[in-house]
Amino acid sequence: MNKKLFTTSLRLSQNMFLRPQFIREQNSSAEAQPTSSCKFETLSVTVPKPFVYHVELNRPEKLNAFNHRMFTELTHCFKALHKDEDCRVVLISAAGRLFTAGLDLSSVASLGQKLAEHEDVARRCKILRELIITYQDGMSAAEKCVKPVISLVHNACIGAGTDLIAAVDIRYCTEDTYFQVKEIELGMAADVGVLQRLPRIIGNASLANELCLTGRKIDAKESMEAGLVSKVFKDKESMMASGLELAESLAQRSPVALQMIKRNILFSRDHGVDAGLQHIADWNQAMLQSEDFMNAAMALATKGPPPSFAKL
Numbered sequence: 615m616n617k618k619l620f621t622t623s624l625r626l627s628q629n630m631f632l633r634p635q636f637i638r639e640q641n642s643s644a645e646a647q648p649t650s651s652c653k654f655e656t657l658s659v660t661v662p663k664p665f666v667y668h669v670e671l672n673r674p675e676k677l678n679a680f681n682h683r684m685f686t687e688l689t690h691c692f693k694a695l696h697k698d699e700d701c702r703v704v705l706i707s708a709a710g711r712l713f714t715a716g717l718d719l720s721s722v723a724s725l726g727q728k729l730a731e732h733e734d735v736a737r738r739c740k741i742l743r744e745l746i747i748t749y750q751d752g753m754s755a756a757e758k759c760v761k762p763v764i765s766l767v768h769n770a771c772i773g774a775g776t777d778l779i780a781a782v783d784i785r786y787c788t789e790d791t792y793f794q795v796k797e798i799e800l801g802m803a804a805d806v807g808v809l810q811r812l813p814r815i816i817g818n819a820s821l822a823n824e825l826c827l828t829g830r831k832i833d834a835k836e837s838m839e840a841g842l843v844s845k846v847f848k849d850k851e852s853m854m855a856s857g858l859e860l861a862e863s864l865a866q867r868s869p870v871a872l873q874m875i876k877r878n879i880l881f882s883r884d885h886g887v888d889a890g891l892q893h894i895a896d897w898n899q900a901m902l903q904s905e906d907f908m909n910a911a912m913a914l915a916t917k918g919p920p921p922s923f924a925k926l
């Protein structure tokens with residue numbers, strides 16, 4: 615392409631981006647609370663590379679079992695990351711010898727005590743419904759965060775852990791990993807997302823039904839074959855290094871494009887092709903006016919260096 619012509623037309627179309635009002639609006643983050651200022655008891659949050667956040671399940675002494683606090687902290691953490699302009703990609707992994715032992719079984723006993731305080735079914739239902747929705751929010755938080763989320767799973771990923779990783783965008787695991795939809799063994803139908811998400815991830819209804827109905831463990835090899843994970847690593851160290859490399863490469867891409875891709879993949883998962891096409895047309899009639907698109911197109915057309923993108 616004629617570099618001069620391209621650059622001139624680009625400059626014209628970009629003038630709008632230099633208006634002070636636009637710059638003010640773009641940099642405004644009145645509502646955004648930096649995630650680094652949040653304090654968590656069950657999670658450890660670090661920034662290993664620019665724009666890459668690492669959320670670690672951090673109750674290793676309890677095998678990262680999900681207590682009430684962990685569910686609510688996941689909600690708060692991913693809400694903060696959703697808004698945080700310094701975050702473009704999120705890694706989620708776990709401290710200690712395994713990813714998670716699932717629901718903290720001691721919380722079942724305290725739930726029983728709470729229910730016992732009420733005789734009436736409506737009052738008991740209110741407690742249970744609020745609890746279920748609070749826990750659903752924790753599991754859905756990674757999906758609702760508009761930044762891509764990559765889970766890095768090692769060893770056991772049981773119950774609530776499988777609920778959690780079903781709500782992320784990319785899943786890696788180690789050779790020694792197994793996933794388990796263990797709720798059946800607890801005498802309950804899983805209610806925080808796996809029944810809704812797993813069949814859409816692995817695309818094999820029979821296998822998804824079998825795993826949910828039986829609670830059978832699925833190992834790394836079978837998880838890879840079923841499409842539950844996209845890479846399997848020899849050990850945690852190599853998985854963490856590769857996950858970080860992936861996150862770093864995504865963080866160098868346009869945040870506009872990353873967020874639009876996530877939004878539209880999720881929308882299209884839940885809607886038909888026509889509705890999905892309408893949705894991306896609605897978004898892109900605005901987003902293709904972004905400087906990210908113009909700058910990236912110019913870099914490609916002129917074989918220039920890749921642009922660095924403003925925060926979003």
Ligand SMILES: CCC/C=C/C=C/C(=O)SCCNC(=O)CCNC(=O)[C@H](O)C(C)(C)COP(=O)(O)OP(=O)(O)OC[C@H]1O[C@@H](n2cnc3c(N)ncnc32)[C@H](O)[C@@H]1OP(=O)(O)O
Nearest residue numbers: 679715716717718719720746749772773774796797800806
């Ligand atoms: C509205 C609700 C929504 C959410 C629903 C979610 C449901 C689920 O997640 S269902 C799954 C529940 N989890 C389990 O059934 C796992 C139970 N644990 C195990 O099977 C084993 O502990 C495990 C395979 C994870 C590890 O086995 P290992 O032999 O390596 O260790 P253990 O000696 O068994 O355990 C070590 C200590 O950790 C305690 N622990 C293990 N799991 C849990 C747990 N889920 N909750 C609380 N504590 C747990 C275990 O009791 C041992 O403690 P201690 O005896 O004090 O050393």
